[in-house]
Amino acid sequence: MKSHLKVHYFQHIAGEGFGSCYEFLKAHQAQITATEFFALPVDLPLEIEALPQIEDVDLLIIMGGTMSVNDEVNYPWLKIEKRWLRRYLALGKPAIGLCLGGQLIANALGAAVSKNSMQELGWTTVRKVKHVPQDCFELPEYFNVMQWHSETFEIPKGAIHLAENDVCRNQMYQIGKNVLGFQFHPEITPETLxxxxxxxxxxxxxxxxxxxxxxxxxxxxxxxxxxxxxxxNQAIEYVLQKTA
Structure with a gap:
């Protein structure tokens, strides 16, 4: 991981914060900035120029939220966020999406996000998908993580399906070597919970x-x-391997 990494995160709800990765990134002298979409005035349209310059971001982390990626009527900034995401991802830059963040990356790239057949909230077991190519992000065969979602993403075109469980098939995917999308919340800490x-x-x-x-x-x-x-932490290191 290079020194003085410029990390930007998109925050969608108040109080969510940055979770466990804050201490990890600060230990590597990362410069951390944020866009707080929840704090934007509802009567003031967001312009894409208000978001960071793409060249000023070395790593993007997209946090969760209570809204649906499809609710652009009530949250008009979602359109701008997705447009910015498409520009950022088109340059092959590192990104990690957590829960809503994983859904936003998928949706920005044309994949559907819809209601899951069952809601998940709490600690659940997720398993690695069989026959994942060897050079993909390495996952344990089984792992226990926090879930908090009603909707789920389809795997974007060209992405590789990494993880699943019996309640929600699409739990994690990767695009190239620089993008990882999670349906669950690996960043959760006792404080954020x-x-x-x-x-x-x-x-x-x-x-x-x-x-x-x-x-x-x-x-x-x-x-x-x-x-x-x-x-x-391992996911952050993985998507940054090209920029080390």
Missing amino acids: SLFLENDEELAHFSGAFVQTESELKHSSKAHFLQGNQLL
Whole structure:
């Protein structure tokens, strides 16, 4: 990883923050900046020029959010974000999408995002897809991660499907060697989980066999978070390997 890496992240909801990768990137002397879409005035149209200059971003990390990538009527900045993403990705630059972020990358590249048959909220097991090419991002055969989603992405054209489970088939993909899209939340920490759980209105929208209770989530052991956090650190190093 090169020194003084310029990392930019797109944040869609207040309080979500940067999760576990903040400490990892700061330890590598990264310069971290953000676009806070949730803070934009609703009555002021966003111009693409208000987003960072693409050449000023060495790594883009796109965070999650409670909105749908398809809800451009209520969140008109989604159109601009996707347009900027297409320009950024066309240059082959490193990007990581987390949950909504993974859906945004897929959708910006023409893949559909739609309701999953079941909602996922809580700790679940995800498995590596069989017969992934050897030079792809390396995943454990099985790993335990935090889920928090109602929708799911289709795998973008030209991407490689990396991970799945029985509830939601498309859990992770990669494009080239520089883009990784996650459906789950590898960045989650005890602090960010607490912030998520403060949103009672959001929790009320989740139900079903694969939704854990608020009480269960509040009693998550610290060991639960480590595997996803380590996976994200490895993902960052992987997409940056060309810029090292």
